[in-house]
Amino acid sequence: MSTTTTSFLTLPAPLRTFLASFPLYTYPAIQARPAHSKPTHPTIWIHPPLSDPDHNLLSADVECLKWQAYIAMRDVEGVRVRCDVKAEGGVGGRLPSLWVPVALGLEGQKEADEGELLPAHLIPAWVDREKAVEKADELEGYKDVEARDESRAWVTLLEGTVHSALITFQPTSTTARSSSVASILTPPPAPLTGLASLFPPYGAHVPSAEVEVKYAEAISALSERLSGDKWFLGSETPTPLDALAFAYLHAILHSSTSGGPLRTQVTRRVNLVAWERRVSGLVRAAFVKAGDV
Template identity: 45%
Template sequence: MQVPLGFQRIFSSFPLHSWPSAPESRKPPTEPTLWIHPSNHVDGLSGDVDCLKWQAYLALRGLKNIRVRTDVHPQGAIDHRLPNLHVEGDRLLPPHGIPAWVDEKLGKQKWEGYISEAAQDESRAWVSLLQGHVHAALIFAKHPPSLKETLLEMLSPFPSFTPPTANLQSTVVPMTGFLSLLPPIGIRVDAESINTEYAQAIQALSDRLSTDKWFLGSE
């Protein structure tokens, strides 16, 4: 369809100009860099449970010269979730890809550094326990965002990604008053059950660690 002559005259006063693309100044990392959520502390440890877990994993595996980056928004990460590990070759790894990269860097270790296969299996069982009960309790203990933060998030043109675990922070709907007439919305979590399982897991881990100089004989 042809544009009417009147519109052509108007558009001629506003010619279309295309700007060249901005030059990329980013250089591939010379050292592995872990993208994490920041913390209010100056010790470099993340305030996020998952990011802190992977920081500890890299440290316990003996990796050196791992840089930390805290200025990356989750929207810029794989699957919109931190942490990510930026490694040589300009590769970006999600959390589940970090162990394979560590094994590649350190070489295949028999029983992952444990003294026996039984110790390795027991360690995996403890890790599963910690990632279940303890991880859930730490997520639940995080303070929900304030009203100001919620309003700013709603008005922001770039909303942040909310991980599924954030649903654990939903509060219990009161059973009295006018709100009791409304059906509950969202996920309802038994806080007492989570705290009880957390305490039992920590007590069991404490009892196990008290008998070893090194955790499960790992060096």
């Protein structure tokens, strides 16, 4: 014996024809990601390399590269690299950002077992924890107080004069922008609008020739200061200054812009080229592509 179920309500044929144009599809439920899908190794998110991201894990962006160099020069190995994340996915909409499986546990942050995505300025604190540093080195790795104080001037030179030249001649090598390229020029350059203009003076007309001259002087001074030393300022081990210098030299030497005034000034200094090549191998060895064993 069989039974059939019929509905006492039937739709008019025109309405059934109309609704047939909008069929109802059902899909299986989306399963939540298992807990083990979270990264189990520290992973740095960077802007992609210039080419061959499967083998070249050094970012083409100088801001990302200087933090990669910092991590490598602090002897932290096995850090994974992801270059498929847009800048909007980083902390504050900027890269690099560092995912760590165990949070730093700073006030107001997540529980330690949930992991954490760190902005760039917290990378040194994470490295100190990884290296079990109980007390900060007052000399920051430099051989004496004088060298530490001198390093401040070289950092200013790199992040001022050299960075301004990078923005002017190789803008694709950095996502950071100097607040004023004109600040390195003396006397200050003229505004974009003249005194007789209908518009009030604004901006600055930065002559690229002056930027190039300042840059050439900076690279010459950098080469003389390095001389034949293993690390800048005669340090026995790499310092933050070495990480910064490497980032700029690597970005200049391996830019997508072939030749150019910036690269020419560096290639004239054999010691800078040899130093960058040696340090490049050290930095590359510290990173592994995310997903590789």
